[in-house]
Amino acid sequence: MQKHKSRIRISLDADIQRLLLPLSNIEEAEILLPLAQALARSRQANLVVMNFVIVSDLDRLSEEAINVSRSRQELNQYLIDHGYDIPEIQTIVRVTTEIWEGIWEAVEQENIDLLILGWQSEGMQDTVIADVFDRRLLSPPCDVILVHPERDFSASDGWQKYRRYLVPVRGGPEATLALRTAKALAELNPAAQITLLHISQDAPRETEVRAVNELSKTLHEVPQINRTITMVGNVLESILEEAANHDVVVMGAPEPFDRQTWRNEFINRIEKEMDASLILVKEHALRTDEALAGIRIKQRNRDRPIAFVVDRWFAENTFHSREFANLEAMLNLKESQGIRISLGLPALNEAETVGNVIGAVKEHLMDRFPLLDEIVLIDSGSTDYTREIAEDLGIPVYVHQEILPQYGTFHGKGEALWKSLFVLNGDIIAWIDTDIRNIHPRFVYGILGPLLRTPRIQYVKGFYRRPLRQGDKIVAGGGGRVTELTARPLINLFYPELSGIIQPLSGEYAGRRTVLEKLAFFTGYGVETGLLLDILDQYGLQAIAQSDLLERVHHNQPLPSLSKMSFTIIQVFMKRLERRFNLQLLEDSNRTMNLPRYSPRRFYLETEELIEHERPPMITLPEYREKFGLNQRVKQHTNEADDRETEVL
Secondary structure (H helix, E strand, C coil): CCCCCCCCCCCCCCCCCEEEEECCCHHHHHHHHHHHHHHHHHHCCEEEEEEEEECCCHHHHHHHHHHHHHHHHHHHHHHHHCCCCHHHEEEEEEEECCHHHHHHHHHHHCCCCEEEEECCECCECCCCCCCCCCHHHCCCCCEEEEEECCCCCCCCCCHHHCCEEEEEECCCCCHHHHHHHHHHHHCCCCCCEEEEEEEECCCCCHHHHHHHHHHHCCHHHCCCEEEEEEEECCHHHHHHHHHCCCCEEEEECCCCCCCCCCCCHHHHHHHHHCCCEEEEEECCCCCCCHHHHHHHHHHHHHHCCHHHHHHHHHHHHEEEHHHHCCHHHHHHHHHHHCCCEEEEEEECCCCCCHHHHHHHHHHHHHHHCCCCCEEEEEECCCCCCHHHHHHHCCCCEEEHHHCCHHHCCCCCHHHHHHHHHHHCCCCEEEECCCCCCCCCCHHHHHHHHHHHHCCCCCEEEEEEECCEEECCEEECCCCCHHHHHHHHHHHHHHCHHHCCCCCCCCCCEEEEHHHHCCCCEECCCCHHHHHHHHHHHHHCHHHEEEEEEEECCCCCCCHHHHHHHHHHHHHHHHHHHHHHHCCCCCCHHHHEEEEEEECCCCEEEEEEECCCCEECCHHHCHHHHHHCCHHHHHHHHHHHHHHHHHHHC
């Protein structure tokens, strides 16, 4: 018969990469946030704080986008007002019909290692979970900490007031997790001490003694432990007796009665008789039906109608630029991540507006708050004073036709953006158009904010209201004519996952270099469409976000130009459909467009070649790899792999 090995984890240095704290109100935040931050700092982990927007109708999820944005903003403002270090805490807001479903989905999607929950009690009347006894807690997909504060818990005094911690252990799998939790909290008070309590109903079994002895080997890592007690007797009575002399009890979750909830005699009596704060811990499960709950959640999401997926994405991934208006907080986020941010300004004959664009952005986002490390103008051969204006303002200027000349050059905005990846140095790259008449720093920080706040987001599109001139009148508008008549119908037909993007063709967007360098770039007007389709294909919908930049005023192109723009964008859709279905839809003859021309005495057709060329991912160019040290990193990685293989041999 095969012997079962003890699952006790000995090392207190086991990494907890990401912690999740769901919150519902200020009272719960005041009690649980200090505890969660102490745990995160002790383990050098990332803390994710989550709030919820509860809906009753799944068909109206997209209508909650404003509420989600407001909730996210209020949560971040609470953290700032109460002195929390924002770079250490990530905030998310989930839209859900049922709290537990939202929690487990977040555990899976955010790769959570430890879930912290508040247990409704006299010391904390209202929590995010009215009933903590969800079946999946019995074999959770991550470690779980359940907090039951004492009746007289005072948020003003907080956890740092406690000096006496009791950790009952029986050599079970939760022993180290309980001790690690107590250690993290004890570090808040220099005078805190921990008592390790080993209880056995009969004479301690050999396996228990061995497990506790193994645990005791780590005592030198926990200087707060001042004594270890071994008792023989009733476990519940022994804990209640010893707890009377302690402030906090941290222990593994007791075995339940019916395998449906955590509730049993201990839980029932603890609520009535124990004055100390109680923290129950439960280690994650392995290879059990309950542990597969996250997989079932993923399957459920795949099985849901695409309308539900899009509506939920719209509600949760639509941001507002006002969420990031605190530039000092944004700067702290940037500096804590140790990254550089570049802004590229593609331009062609924009002398009328380029000076104001550069001046406004440079003053607020470089001179006052150095959120940007560089602003670079990427000119496409302007014949006015666009380049001279930028140079006079101290901005580096590149002509895209002169960048990487060995690869030739094409006309078009996409070509300029592709080549700008070679001259821009940031880890995050942002681009905005240079024809904006009502320029404001929000056009930049609004698209950078989601990337700085949310690690899973890789690419952000801006959207706005577009006042359009019709004769002598200005009327409010949403997307432009090409968006509404070409891009949006094709997206809904062939890429419905992207149908929640308000302005897929907007010129204001930002992304992580590690993503952008791996994407092909179309050389003309199709560049925005191509990037969206490829990011969806390679990274999924959750990697994309959009941000409300309020209103944008710029000059409008004439209808013939918009017709050519539509033609090139349709080419991009056809090319991506060809790749998806492995077939050919376009012939070379389909890449010329007949344009009607009129004169007083005649009309005729003018044929114009409009080809959307496709540039390869920038990372495939040896010059790029050499400049950014990619060849060296690959070589180093290969050498390390060879060394490991030699050691094995």
